[in-house]
Amino acid sequence: MHDATRDSTPDSTPGSTPVGEVALDVTETAEALARYRSRAGMWFRVGLTTAAGGVVVELANTARRLEWADLVAEGMGGLALAPLLIGLSALRLARLMRLRLAAHPWTAVRAETAPHGPHAAAVILHDPSGGAPVALTLVGLQGRHHAADPRPTGELWWCGDPATGGVLARPGGAELIWARTPGRLTRDRILGAGDSR
Known part of the structure; x- marks a missing residue:
């Protein structure tokens, strides 16, 4: 796979070379990572604030034990729970992305999507x-999977290690999504689905 070199200008052809010695050198990528981390933090704060509100309602209800207040607190x-889990997971992924983006260059590669079950993308x-x-396989909310859609150019930018996972983006690096290497059976199924199209 072609590594990025500083001061090169990417074009739209597969196999072209993007900008930067490491992916985080690309301004759009650094801004995308900051946005991703900010959204993750927002989800976490929403969950934390909602949980704290429930605790406050429960504490305020200790003397009177109103049934409706117990229901509100519960x-x-x-x-x-949902925003806390989404936020924590996204903060973890933001950390993994930052490590990859700071250690590896973007690589422009020819790519294709492959069907992989009703709720996953590959x-x-x-x-x-x-x-x-x-x-x-893509890791993230389904609404973010478009970040790894290689259409219309048939190309994606990749930063990472296929054995352990990494970051995918459409050319330009302005929206990021984490991708991981699946197990052997799933990997064979994905590659087979790609071949059969």
């Missing part, structure tokens, strides 16, 4: 030097 505790990266294709 409901707020339940509502807090991408196949093709090494321009003729190496074996790499199957990756």
Whole structure:
């Protein structure tokens, strides 16, 4: 796969070379990572605030034990769980992305999407030097999977290690999504789905 070099200008052809010695040198990428981390922090704060509100309602209700207040406190505790988990997971992914983006250059590769179950998305990266294709599954809310859609150019930017995962972006590096290497059976199924299209 072609590594990025400083001061090169990417074009739209597969196998082209993006900008920067490491991916975090690309201004759009650094800004995208900051936005991602900010959204993750927002989700976490929403969950924390909702949970704290439930605790306050419960503490305020200790003397009178009103049934409706107990229901409100329990409901707020339940509502807090989803944004807390989303926020914590996204903060973890932001940290992993930052480590990869600060250590590796962007690599422009030919790519295609592959069907992978009703709720998951997968991408196949093709090494321009003729190496074996790499199957990756996307990690993130389904609404963010468009960040790894190689259409219309058939190209994605990749930063990472196919064995342990990394970051994908459409050319320009302005929106990021984490991708991981699946197990052997899933990997074979994804590669087979790509071949059969």
